[in-house]
Amino acid sequence: MSGELDAIKQRRLEQMQQQQMQQQQGASAQQAAQHQQVEEAKQSILRNILTSEAKERLTTVKIARPQLVEQVEMQLISLAQSGQLRTKIDDAKLKSLLQQLQSKKRDTTIKHI
16 A cells, blocks of 8 residues: 555656646746747847948857847947937948947956056
């Protein structure tokens, strides 16, 4: 009888673990879908505010400096949503913006004592 009780407990534990795994998979699938929607919305806005040359430059820079590009994209989207962008961002403007943001991070100096 004790063996049967242990077997029942074991089956119930396995069922509970399976349910928990299914819930976790469902939650991660939902997060992935939300991330996909956010990314699509972001790309849509960027297509509207960047010229094709600027978009190409951003894609190229993203390979080497993904964090910098993420920062630039967020800044551009914020400007677009607040209505501060009146024209499309061309390659020259994007290049200037990238240089400004990059120079802020590169002003680190080391002093030897």
